[in-house]
Amino acid sequence: MLEAINISKEFPGVKALNGVNIKFFPAKVNAILGENGAGKSTLLKILTGVYHQYDGEIRLNGKPIRFKNIKEAHDAGIAIIHQELNLIPQLSIAENLFLGREILTPFGFLATSIMHHKTQQLLKKLQLNVSPNTLVQTLKIGEQQLIEIAKALLTNAQIILMDEPTSALTDKEIDNLHRIIHELKNEGKTIVYISHKMDELFKIVDNYTVLRDGSTIDAGEMSSVNEQDLIRKMVGRDVQISPKETFNFADKTILKVKNLTLKHHSIQNKNQLQSISFELKKGEILGVFGLMGAGRTELLEVIFGIHASKSCFEIEIEGKIRKIGTPKDAIQNGLAFVTEDRKSEGLVLGMSIAENISLTVLPEFGILNATNDTIAAQDYIKQLSIKTPSEKQSCINLSGGNQQKVVLAKWLATQPKILLLDEPTRGIDINAKNEIYQLIKKLAENGLSIMLVSSEIPEILALSDRILVMSEGKIKGEFLAADANEDKLLKAAI
Amino acid sequence: MNKEILKKSQSLIALFLLCLVITLLSDKFLTGANLWNVLRQISVNVCISVGMTLVVLMAGIDLSVGSVLAFTSVICAGFLKNGITIESLDLFVGFTVLGAVLAALIIGFLLGLFNGWAITTFAIPPFVATLAMLTIARGATMLYSEGIPISNLGSSFEYIGSGWFLGIPVPVWISIIVVLLMVFITKKTTFGRYIYAIGGNEKAAYLSGININRIKLMVYSLAGMMAAIGGILVTSRLNSAQPNAGTSYELDSIAAVVIGGTSLSGGVGSVTGTVIGAVIIGVLNNGLVLLNVSPFWQQVVKGLVILLAVIIDRKSKK
Numbered sequence: 149m150l151e152a153i154n155i156s157k158e159f160p161g162v163k164a165l166n167g168v169n170i171k172f173f174p175a176k177v178n179a180i181l182g183e184n185g186a187g188k189s190t191l192l193k194i195l196t197g198v199y200h201q202y203d204g205e206i207r208l209n210g211k212p213i214r215f216k217n218i219k220e221a222h223d224a225g226i227a228i229i230h231q232e233l234n235l236i237p238q239l240s241i242a243e244n245l246f247l248g249r250e251i252l253t254p255f256g257f258l259a260t261s262i263m264h265h266k267t268q269q270l271l272k273k274l275q276l277n278v279s280p281n282t283l284v285q286t287l288k289i290g291e292q293q294l295i296e297i298a299k300a301l302l303t304n305a306q307i308i309l310m311d312e313p314t315s316a317l318t319d320k321e322i323d324n325l326h327r328i329i330h331e332l333k334n335e336g337k338t339i340v341y342i343s344h345k346m347d348e349l350f351k352i353v354d355n356y357t358v359l360r361d362g363s364t365i366d367a368g369e370m371s372s373v374n375e376q377d378l379i380r381k382m383v384g385r386d387v388q389i390s391p392k393e394t395f396n397f398a399d400k401t402i403l404k405v406k407n408l409t410l411k412h413h414s415i416q417n418k419n420q421l422q423s424i425s426f427e428l429k430k431g432e433i434l435g436v437f438g439l440m441g442a443g444r445t446e447l448l449e450v451i452f453g454i455h456a457s458k459s460c461f462e463i464e465i466e467g468k469i470r471k472i473g474t475p476k477d478a479i480q481n482g483l484a485f486v487t488e489d490r491k492s493e494g495l496v497l498g499m500s501i502a503e504n505i506s507l508t509v510l511p512e513f514g515i516l517n518a519t520n521d522t523i524a525a526q527d528y529i530k531q532l533s534i535k536t537p538s539e540k541q542s543c544i545n546l547s548g549g550n551q552q553k554v555v556l557a558k559w560l561a562t563q564p565k566i567l568l569l570d571e572p573t574r575g576i577d578i579n580a581k582n583e584i585y586q587l588i589k590k591l592a593e594n595g596l597s598i599m600l601v602s603s604e605i606p607e608i609l610a611l612s613d614r615i616l617v618m619s620e621g622k623i624k625g626e627f628l629a630a631d632a633n634e635d636k637l638l639k640a641a642i
Numbered sequence: 643m644n645k646e647i648l649k650k651s652q653s654l655i656a657l658f659l660l661c662l663v664i665t666l667l668s669d670k671f672l673t674g675a676n677l678w679n680v681l682r683q684i685s686v687n688v689c690i691s692v693g694m695t696l697v698v699l700m701a702g703i704d705l706s707v708g709s710v711l712a713f714t715s716v717i718c719a720g721f722l723k724n725g726i727t728i729e730s731l732d733l734f735v736g737f738t739v740l741g742a743v744l745a746a747l748i749i750g751f752l753l754g755l756f757n758g759w760a761i762t763t764f765a766i767p768p769f770v771a772t773l774a775m776l777t778i779a780r781g782a783t784m785l786y787s788e789g790i791p792i793s794n795l796g797s798s799f800e801y802i803g804s805g806w807f808l809g810i811p812v813p814v815w816i817s818i819i820v821v822l823l824m825v826f827i828t829k830k831t832t833f834g835r836y837i838y839a840i841g842g843n844e845k846a847a848y849l850s851g852i853n854i855n856r857i858k859l860m861v862y863s864l865a866g867m868m869a870a871i872g873g874i875l876v877t878s879r880l881n882s883a884q885p886n887a888g889t890s891y892e893l894d895s896i897a898a899v900v901i902g903g904t905s906l907s908g909g910v911g912s913v914t915g916t917v918i919g920a921v922i923i924g925v926l927n928n929g930l931v932l933l934n935v936s937p938f939w940q941q942v943v944k945g946l947v948i949l950l951a952v953i954i955d956r957k958s959k960k
C-alpha cells in the first residue's frame with residue numbers, strides 16, 4: 149500500500165498542498181478527485197520523485213520512503229503517466245520504451261532484436277496493432293498514451309499513476325484503456341487515476357479521495373456516493389448543469405464556406421477534406437462531431453488560414469468574399485481559434501498569463517502598455533476563475549485546466565465575430581466546465597457565432613444549435629439540436 | 643521578474659569578484675587609463691552581442707557576425723579612401739565619413755537581411771544559413787581588399803573609434819546608445835515581445851497571428867547592422883581595415899550572450915544580461931594580458947570561465 153501522510157508543498161505564492169492524507173490500495177483503482185489547481189498533479193509528482201522538497205511522509209507498504217529523484221521512485225516500482233505526454237516523437241516505439249534502460253549485448257551494443265521482440269509482446273497485450281519500429285510522431289494521441297502505459301508495464305511497476313490519461317482519447321480508445329486498467333488491477337497492481345470525466349469515474353474507480361485547495365476533504369468507496377455528492381465535495385457547494393435553453397439566434401448568415409478541400413499531407417491525389425460547404429448564422433453554435441481522424445481539427449485549421457498552400461475554398465464573412473491565407477488574415481477578419489493542444493499550439497509556456505493573453509491583440513509595431521495588459525488579464529482571471537496568485541505568473545506553473553482557460557482568454561481578448569473551438573474543455577474540471585458552458589452560451593446570445601469541435605457527445609448536445617457530423621473528411625450528416633441524440637450522431641459518424 | 647534580478651545580481655557579483663582578483667594580482671588594472679581602455683575594447687563586442695541576443699532570444703544563432711564585421715570594415719575604409727569607380731560608365735563616387743559609415747551600416751543590414759531571407763524562405767536552419775554567410779562574407783572581404791589592409795583613413799574618421807566626448811570615449815557612448823535602444827526594443831515594444839514569443843513557442847506565436855517571417859527578417863537584419871557598427875568601430879580605432887578582422891568574434895559574442903543568462907533554446911534572457919557577459923569577457927581578457935599570461939593559456943582560461951559561468955547559471959535555476 150502506498151500512503152501519503154500530511155504532505156504539504158509550497159511554490160512561490162502558492163500553497164499547492166496543505167496537509168494531504170491519502171491511501172492507495174493494491175488491486176484497486178484509486179481516484180484523486182478535485183477541481184483544476186486542487187493539487188492532484190503536484191501530489192503525483194511528489195509520489196514519483198519529481199519534486200523532492202516537501203513536508204510530510206510517504207510510506208510504501210508501511211515503510212517510510214523519500215525519493216530523491218524519478219529514478220528512485222521507478223526502482224521502487226512506481227511509474228507515472230504524466231498529464232502531458234513525455235515521448236520523443238522522432239524515435240520509434242521500441243526506442244522510446246527502452247530509453248534509458250536499453251538492453252545490451254555481451255559486447256555492449258544495443259540488443260535491437262530482443263528489445264524489438266519485447267516491445268512486440270507489450271503492444272500485443274495492449275492490443276495496439278503497429279510495428280515496434282513505428283515512429284511515435286506518426287501515432288495518434290490515444291496510441292501514444294498506450295505507449296506510456298507500455299513503458300510502465302515494461303519496468304513491471306506495481307503502482308501505476310495516471311494523470312488524466314483519457315482527456316485526449318476517443319470513446320473507443322477510452323474503452324480499450326479501461327480494459328487494460330481492469331487487467332492490471334486483477335494482476336494486483338495499484339492504479340491511481342485522475343480524471344475530470346464523471347461517467348468514466350463511476351465505471352472504473354473503486355476508491356476515491358477528494359482534494360480541495362490542497363487539502364483532503366473526504367475519502368471512501370465509489371459505490372457509496374453519487375455524482376452530486378462528489379461534485380459537492382470537490383467544489384464545496386452544489387453545481388447545477390443547466391440544460392440547454394431554447395435558441396433564437398438571428399437569421400443572418402455570418403460565415404459561408406464553399407467547396408473546401410484540403411490535400412492529404414503525404415498521399416498524392418488524395419484529399420483529407422473533400423468539398424465541404426456550410427453556413428454559420430450570427431449567434432449560432434454549430435457543433436462539429438466526428439470520430440478521431442474525421443478531419444474536424446483540419447477543417448477549423450483550414451478556415452483559420454493554416455494550410456493555405458494545400459487547401460482551396462471560398463469563404464464569405466458577413467456577405468463579403470474574403471481571402472484568408474494566414475492566421476493573421478483570419479484574426480483580422482474576426483476569427484479566433486482555440487486550438488486543441490495548449491502546450492504546443494496554445495501558449496508560450498514561459499510567458500506570463502498577461503503576456504499570453506495580450507499576444508493576440510498587440511499591434512505588430514508599437515509600444516507595450518503594461519497597465520492595459522494587466523487590467524485585461526485580471527479581468528479574464530476573474531471571468532474564467534483562473535486559479536493563480538497573479539497575472540504575472542508564468543503559464544508553465546499553472547495547472548493543466550487553468551492553462552486551458554488562459555488559451556480561451558487570449559482568444560476572447562481579440563473580441564472575435566466567429567469563434568472556432570477545438571475541444572475547449574479538455575482537462576477542465578466539472579465546475580469550470582459548467583462555467584465555460586455558461587460563458588459560451590452567453591457569448592452566443594450576444595451575437596458571437598461559434599463552431600464547436602468536441603469528442604464529447606454530451607458537450608456537443610448541451611451547447612449546439614445545429615450539429616454537423618463528419619467522417620473521412622466529408623460532411624455526412626446535419627442535425628438540428630432538437631432532433632439529435634447520441635445514437636444518431638454515432639451512426640452518422642461511422 | 644525577481645528571478646531575473648537575482649540572476650543579474652549574481653553575474654554582477656561574479657564580475658565584481660573577477661575585478662577584485664585582478665586588482666589584487668596587478669596594480670595596473672585599477673587605473674583610469676586601463677579601465678577606459680577596457681571599456682573601449684569591450685564596446686565592439688557589446689554591439690555585436692546585443693544583436694546576437696535578439697537572434698538567440700528567438701531561438702536562432704548568427705555565426706556570420708565576425709565576417710560581416712570584416713566585410714563592412716573594408717567597405718567602409720575602401721569607400722572612404724578610394725570611393726567607387728565604375729569604369730564602364732566612367733563614373734566616380736566619393737564618400738564623406740558619414741557616407742562611408744552609412745554605406746557600411748546598410749551593407750551590414752543587407753547581409754543580415756540575406757541571412758533572414760535564406761532562413762525564412764527556404765527553412766534553412768539558422769546555424770547553416772549563417773555558417774554559409776560566414777564564408778561568403780569573409781571571401782568577399784578578401785576579394786574586395788585583395789587581402790591587403792586599407793589604412794590611413796584620415797583623422798576625422800579616427801575620432802569615432804579613438805575620440806573622447808564629455809570625458810568618455812566615443813565608442814563607449816555608441817555602445818551605450820545601442821544598448822539603451824535594444825533594451826527599449828526588447829522590453830517595451832511589441833516587436834520585442836514577439837521576439838520572446840517566437841523563441842518561447844514559435845507555433846503558438848504563429849497561430850496568434852504574428853508574422854513570424856517578418857520578425858525574423860528584421861532581427862537578422864538588425865544583427866547584421868550591429869556587426870557593421872562593430873566593424874566601423876574596429877576600423878576607426880586602428881585607422882585601418884584588416885581583412886582578417888573579426889575572426890571568431892561570433893564565439894566571443896555567443897559567449898557573452900550565454901554568460902549573460904540567455905538560453906540558447908530561446909525565449910529566456912535579456913540584453914542587459916548580455917552586456918554584463920560582454921564586460922566579464924572583456925575584463926577577463928584584459929586581466930590575462932596584464933598578468934602576462936601566455937596567449938595560449940588565455941584561451942584555455944577563457945573557455946573554462948565560460949563553462950563555469952554556465953554551470954553556475956544552471957545550478958541557480960534549480
Ligand SMILES: Nc1ncnc2c1ncn2[C@@H]1O[C@H](COP(=O)(O)OP(=O)(O)OP(=O)(O)O)[C@@H](O)[C@H]1O
Nearest residue numbers: 159164184185186187188189190545546547548549
Ligand atoms: N511549478 C509550479 N510553480 C508554481 N505553482 C505551481 C507549480 N506547479 C503547480 N503550481 C500551482 O499549484 C496548484 C496545484 O497545481 P496542480 O497542477 O497540482 O493542480 P491539478 O489538481 O493537477 O489541476 P488540473 O486538474 O488543472 O490538472 C495550482 O494552483 C498551480 O498553479
Ligand SMILES: [Mg+2]
Nearest residue numbers: 189231547548
Ligand atoms: Mg493536473
